[in-house]
Amino acid sequence: MKRSMILVILILFSAQAYPNDWTRTARIADVDFWPDFTQEEIKEGIDLAHQQGASVVMAWLTSENIDIPQKDLDALKRAVTYAHENYPDMKVIVYTAPLEIITENVDTNRDGQLDRGLTAVSTEHPEWLQVGLDGRRAVFYGDFEHWIGEHDEDVWCCPNDSVYKEKIEKSITRLAETGIDGIWIDVVLFLCNYGDWDSNWACHCEDCRKKFHQDTWLEIPQSVTWDTTWKTWVLWRQTCVEDFIEELSQTARNVNPEIKIIVEHWHGFDAESTENAWSPLTLQPVTDVLAHEYVSASQYLETYTPANYLRDVALFQFYRGSDNSHPSWILAYSLREDGQKMLAATVLQAGCNFYDTVYPDMVDSVSLKERTRIFEWIRKYSDYYYEVEPVSNVTVYYSKATIDFYDCLSGDWEFYREFVGVSMMLLSLHVPYTVITNLKNLEQFDTVILPDLVCLSDFEKDLLQQFLENGGYILSTGKIGYYDEMGRKRASRELPHHSRFYSTDRLFGNEYYAEVNPFFWPDEGKNQGTGEDVKEEFYRVLNQIPFMDVETTAPGNVVVLPFLFKNTIVYRVLNFEGISPGDAVPDIQTISITNKRRILNAVLIPFLSTPENLEGEDSVTFRVQNHCLLVLEVEPVSIYCNEYDLPAAENLATFLRTRGIPAQVVTSPDDASVLIILGGHKAKDTGEFVSNLLTDEQKTQLEQPGFQTLFIFQTVRLIIVIAGNEREDTARSTEENKRKIFELITESVNSKIQFNLQ
Ligand SMILES: [Zn+2]
Structure with a gap:
């Protein structure tokens, strides 16, 4: 302060x-x-x-x-x-x-x-x-x-x-x-x-x-x-x-x-x-x-525990969400070098900015020597923290109205614990997510998680209904919609309704929070369970809806978050396994990560150390001490279109990038192993190339009013033609088929994503 x-x-x-x-x-x-x-x-x-x-x-x-x-x-x-x-x-x-x-x-x-x-x-x-x-x-x-x-x-x-x-x-x-x-x-x-x-x-x-x-x-x-x-x-x-x-x-x-x-x-x-x-x-x-x-x-030696570090990542993720397009500076304190390093690593894991100081003031440092090493390392690799796009198709909603008019009034902070508990479980399950603080821009997500959204406004309900009707999934826990946005009790609860709306009264986040019992102050209760049973049951509920997790052998006390930087997938890894009061040095872990796209080049950048090359086609195995960056170069997907179909192409590129597939819009067909083309054989620019791919029968089909489809050519490479009779048909086909395209590209048999395909 x-x-x-x-x-x-x-x-x-x-x-x-x-x-x-x-x-x-x-x-x-x-x-x-x-x-x-x-x-x-x-x-x-x-x-x-x-x-x-x-x-x-x-x-x-x-x-x-x-x-x-x-x-x-x-x-x-x-x-x-x-x-x-x-x-x-x-x-x-x-x-x-x-x-x-x-x-x-x-x-x-x-x-x-x-x-x-x-x-x-x-x-x-x-x-x-x-x-x-x-x-x-x-x-x-x-x-x-x-x-x-x-x-x-x-x-x-x-x-x-x-x-x-x-x-x-x-x-x-x-x-x-x-x-x-x-x-x-x-x-x-x-x-x-x-x-x-x-x-x-x-x-x-x-x-x-x-x-x-x-x-x-x-x-x-x-x-x-x-x-x-x-x-x-x-x-x-x-x-x-x-x-x-x-x-x-x-x-x-x-x-x-x-x-x-x-x-x-x-x-x-x-x-x-x-x-x-x-x-x-x-x-x-x-x-x-x-x-x-x-x-x-890291503030006290007594608070060095895996559960407390997991909570820190969850709350730093919250700050990244609430700050939205602004950076998130974290003013947090440490007392000793081991805590200083873990604090810096935790702040960076979430993409926040590190203020180096020593408890309890805003001056000086636990170790100026370590500060210099930490700052130098951040300077070198700052693009991987501050210039990346998050990869996640899941979002978790933080409701300010519920904090103001439910938690504050009741004094037992039920929403806060549900939000943090759910966030911690997702991190521990390697399910990347983004925190949102309003429900206005849900298009890029497949799933919205609503932890104990007690105070739900009519406006929010309508936005959620629209999201469901557009193909989205919702998982709600706790007492959704008992009150309106001013905390007035509703005579009858009117909730979004759809077969893709899953709701449970159970407060999974509160149960988990009570079990693992994260604490801020040394004099608070220190009994911390693992929360494994609750987490497993939550995972079963989660499995009813689509989500993308990171395919990894990492244990729950290793957080892995994927991001996109240009044509690379950047995994940030934070390890706090084995940390205990008085000892913030984690046990070294050997973990594997399997990537959705074939890896062309893999570089491991251990925290405060120098990069090393890794071998691996689809998956890589490496050791992590406290924190590292894993930078995987992969081939981008090319989306070829003319200027009229550009908005649809850009939407598709964003959709794929959000899910960890680098995608670029190109103005001429290239040799990419996955080439997506917008427009049929009569489209400006792209038509000539497509004309050589389609049979006469397919061309005749395409000339029917309102017709739209995907043509898939799997040879040495994958070519997908998204075509419609009119430009609007092409745009509609792109929108309706984006999940199918994602599946075709990843061919992820193990993927937990199952969409209602056309
Ligand atoms: Zn006054």
Whole structure:
């Protein structure tokens, strides 16, 4: 969350292939910088960060919000200028915490009050402070959090106070004027549980009362009723946080349109995100990057367990889904070299960006030597993490409405556990999946998994119905549709209906979660089962619907995820088998992976080591210590078409690529071993080639109105002609036959995919 108030500091740097999109490939660390540093010291810090391979370095100032001293800004400007002049690929960002103000040494006798005769923000500007449900203002004393000193005052301001907001905007403007590349914004939230506050939902200040009434015509609620007014207020708080961040972004962009806004939040996947109005889903649209602060298995020696590392991958996968087209920066901590390495490997496994630091601050490193090795390795292979397309035909839906109006209200986090439990089982079963946070774009998936989707809106139901009618499959667990999107109980449940809709009341994810019992803190229950029985039963249910798994001998504690990078299949492998409390060094595993397309060339890239070539036609066998990349070059499928059929060809290419078949659209027939041609013998461009393939009888067939079909020629190579009488018929035939084409290409007798073929 925040670094402690000691005068240490920061860092940064690096060299990138994508200078305009530096957030995507960021390797983040602090830079040794402090506003009273000499020019020589500033240089030294930045040079060092560059040597360590950081591409983004974080700097701190003496004030994190208002009244930033001019000498801080001058020093920051010198650091940024030096970095840009000497290391064009290094970006410098600065930490801010706009709503929290700490005043040091004002409660020397620790009686929880200001010392007599002193003033602080709480007495000078009480109107700035957030107000809890019980009417108390948000002022706290003492070191109940690691970033607050024992004699300090800690106050939290309200984003709806216009005077305070204006001051913050001034600070943001001045920061942007230093030429800084990005502003890191932390703790923009409304308090709820904090210090001696327990469910004391803020904010009830005068500004909030007025604004809520203005915006909704409702009176601000006085107690936790979970009636419609309360729920409206819960959502309204989230909007206030979004609007505040959006205004700060605009303020910064008015100075520098290229500046990036990085917003940090805590966890965000459970009901705490509702309590603090701090959901990654609502923050995503108003930020360039979200930095997810997360308690990983590497944070304590006691939490080193396979189940905890499996949960970490599941939650990092969630962040990748909720961040969508944005990168996912992970701010997580380790204590020792073994944990540092496993943390970096886990973050990379999901395609997130690694911030190297040591628990509990955001500065320094467990090992600068290891940091340098890790960053150097990421720099070399970053394409395989940040430039790939996921391969999966399964998606898992995360429902924010269910978190807000079911989990938060009930307090037992049933949806959260179902979502995480199902995700962990899929990873352990080697079924790759994508997380989605809305149901609007389902076309590329064959199967949607709905874990305990309790709060289902009519709109969502319609989208799911449409997906089923278009050929999709749904697997639902738990209490789907008991409530609507505002958490109002439905008189009667109206669910999507279709023979491809499979539903079970059983909460498989909760059962698994209870069995394996992942824990974040050392003092939590440590009894962890294997969850094997539940997983097996879940697998049987899963087998009723189509899904693609990775064909591998890897055990459940080795996660294998496939991606596509140009014409290569990239398997990311993470091994945590054999890890135990106090020992985060996994047992080496020997595993095999069988690929869907014949392998032309195979390269294994072990984490922090050098690449080696592997032998194998369809499958490869290799050893993995903690993490590795397996890069398989395969021949792409060619799709030949004219300009009219191009949209249909591109759709088909995307469909195949999503399923791990590299496919390219070509404008002349090539020698590919799989050639797909769109259009019949009369089509522009492609017609001449097709005419030589078809018999007279086939040509006559094709000339019938509305006719569409596939012609399959299997000789030394496979040629598939998708043809119709009219262009629309060709497009329809492509859409209707894409699953059959996929099967023809893979000829995967072992495939679990069985579609209703035409
Ligand atoms: Zn307020």
